[in-house]
Amino acid sequence: MNMKNCLSSLLGRAALVLWLFCGTAMAAQGLPWFDGDRPGAQAHEAVAVLAAAASHGLAPQDYSAAALGRSIAGAARGSPLDAAAMALLEQALNTAMERYLADVHSGRVDPQKIHHNFSPPQREPFDAGAYLQAALAAGRLGDAALEAAPRLPIYGSLREALAAYRARIDHAAWRQPLPPLPGGKSPKLAPGQAYAALAPLAERLADLGDLPPGLAQPAARYDEPLVGAVKAFQLRHGLAADGVIGKTTLAQLQVTPAARARQIELALERLRWTPLMQGPRMIVVNIPEFVLRAYEVQDGRIQVQEEMKIVVGKALDTRTPLFDEDMRFIEFSPYWNVPPSIARAEIVPRLRRDPGYLARQEMEFVSNGGRVDRTVSAGLLDAVLAGKARIRQRPGPKNALGDIKFVFPNRDNIYLHHTPATELFQRDRRDFSHGCIRVEHPVELAKFVLKNMPDWTDERIRTAMSRGQSATLRLPEPVPVLIAYGTTLVKDGRTFFFDDLYGLDRLLDAALRQHSQTLPTLYGDAP
Incomplete structure (x- = not known):
């Protein structure tokens, strides 16, 4: 042969x-x-x-x-x-x-x-x-x-970014840290202010590609084009692109090319075991970026159809877990069945202090036998704590899930949903939830999921969401959902970095170092 x-x-x-x-x-x-x-x-x-x-x-x-x-x-x-x-x-x-x-x-x-x-x-x-x-x-x-x-394609792009950041390691722009900002207790550098280190700041931003080459910088004051370069830098690092250099922006400017190279190495490692192409259509949540993308795979290439902001679990105590499952249902005008952990820690103590909270939040008790009660009593509160009853919030404008819920059954009871607290999408850092993922544009996401069901028009989706009566739609074709974690991306030829929100880069870095230390030498003397 x-x-x-x-x-x-x-x-x-x-x-x-x-x-x-x-x-x-x-x-x-x-x-x-x-x-x-x-x-x-x-x-x-x-x-x-x-x-x-x-x-x-x-x-x-x-x-x-x-x-x-x-x-x-x-x-x-x-x-x-x-x-x-x-x-x-x-x-x-x-x-x-x-x-x-x-x-x-x-x-x-x-x-x-x-x-x-x-x-x-x-x-x-x-x-x-x-x-x-x-x-x-x-x-x-x-x-x-x-x-x-x-x-x-993203794997090849990250390899190119890795080479670029390694080439910067010995550049003169990184030999000394940038000096402290002016301003005393609340240091910041705003447009028009004087700063003695404008030249090294410009050199660093030029080396990173945020300041176009050949653009002159005034000697004494922070103005254009340097302000525009800082905005570009902030955008690439998940910061508010306002051109003001405060504590957070300065900290990101101090991160060395060697540290960024390691961050890219960790992103490459994750890509080797992250299931990104499981079907012709897929939804991927990137937690550190606070972004959801819905895409189709066409001729072996990923074509993003929808991209939107998300709110994820709090880094401190209610982190969103990472996993992949198939979306199988959409619930319109859903009930919110309060998770037992939230009921025990938050809702029951609140109801003991303020029984009227139940009616104001349009909540009710549901016993294990199915009986519904809308009056607070010590017996019902004890039943909730004992697991013999639950608390749920009825469909409506106050419902914590908003008007739609995207269900991919999993052991952590995590799902995608809308929210009445839409102002949170305007924050730069968006870890506010108890673990589930709130989506900025639920109608667009529903249209993507229901693309192969043409009778589900934009109007029909909106009507079902606003009806106030809970209804569940089973998807004839499940859509894979991946909750992933990437602190480095390349978009439109530019490298973006995000904070290690849950500390998982640190865990991966330690695991890789341990892996290398325990490998037997294959040949000759180390290395």
């Missing part, structure tokens, strides 16, 4: 089965690491791939890249290798490349160990050993190594 055909098959969905069929032909040719008693072209190609692992945000030392590179270079120009040395080097090359291919394809850590309730996506079976042998037999190791990485 033709080796290239074998490789093509192995890269497809039936990789493992087809490898068993193709394996005999490839075994007969051997693994071409060597040309006689010298390292062959593919051995040199392998060490080049391993040495470039950092371009994917991986650690070359995890694959003994330097030691293997030295050995291959020495064997190429020194005395011929004996059989034992060749066998040892061949085994090390095989193991290093298999480890690399597995890492670049699926990531290095188990996401569930760092509070991500999903597993690496099973896009297709992936056997790193079979994949490697097929690539070697076909003579296309370098191309196959690239193809093992996630085939997402």
Whole structure:
């Protein structure tokens, strides 16, 4: 069988089965690491791939890249290798490349160990050993190594951003921190004010690409074009783009390119195990960005159809969990069944102090037998605490869920919904909920979800939302929903950074460092 055909098959969905069929032909040719008693072209190609692992945000030392590179270079120009040395080097090359291919394809850590309730996506079976042998037999190791990485445009864009931020590390603009701002106890720099460090500020913003090259900056006062550059910087860092440099903006300006490079490396790692293309249509929530995107996959590319602001769980105590599930229902004019934790901690104590709160908030008690009561009593409050009754809020303008609820059944009882508190969408930081996710434009989201149900027109959706009578619609085609966590994105060629809201970047960073520390050295002395 033709080796290239074998490789093509192995890269497809039936990789493992087809490898068993193709394996005999490839075994007969051997693994071409060597040309006689010298390292062959593919051995040199392998060490080049391993040495470039950092371009994917991986650690070359995890694959003994330097030691293997030295050995291959020495064997190429020194005395011929004996059989034992060749066998040892061949085994090390095989193991290093298999480890690399597995890492670049699926990531290095188990996401569930760092509070991500999903597993690496099973896009297709992936056997790193079979994949490697097929690539070697076909003579296309370098191309196959690239193809093992996630085939997402954002992955390539982040690799470019990583290279750009690494190139900035030694730039003169970052050798000294920016000095304190004027203003005493409430320091800030507003347009028109004097600031002694305008020149280094301009140099830093120019290096980041926020200040176009060649634009002059007045020597003494903070004015245009520097104000516009600061606004561009603020926009890329999830800040209010007002051009005023306060404590938060200055702190972001002080973050070094090395720290940003590490942030991008963490984003690349997440992409390797985040299930972003599970179906032709999908909804993705990015918690640190406070943004929801609804997109379609067309010809293997993501086409965003809707994008909107969201409110997520409070970072302090009610964080929104990360997981992926299928949206199966829409509830119009929903009831809000108060979660037991909120009932115990907030509603019941409030009702003991102020029984009239129940009527003002259009709430009611529902016993386990289905009886509805709208009068507060000590017995009913005790029943709620004992789990024998619940509190719910009726549909209407005061309902905490607004007028629509998007349901994707999950163990955490998290869902998407509208809200009467629409003013929260104007905040820059939007972690205010008890865990569920509030969406800015519910009608547009409903139209996206119901796209394949043309009888659900804009008017019909709005009517169902405003009717005040709860109704549930089952979706004939479930829509995957992914609640993800990315503190770095590339949009329209610009790199955006967001705060590590829940501290999950710190957890991932620690897990990756621990992973590298526990790996056995594959060949030679570390690194």
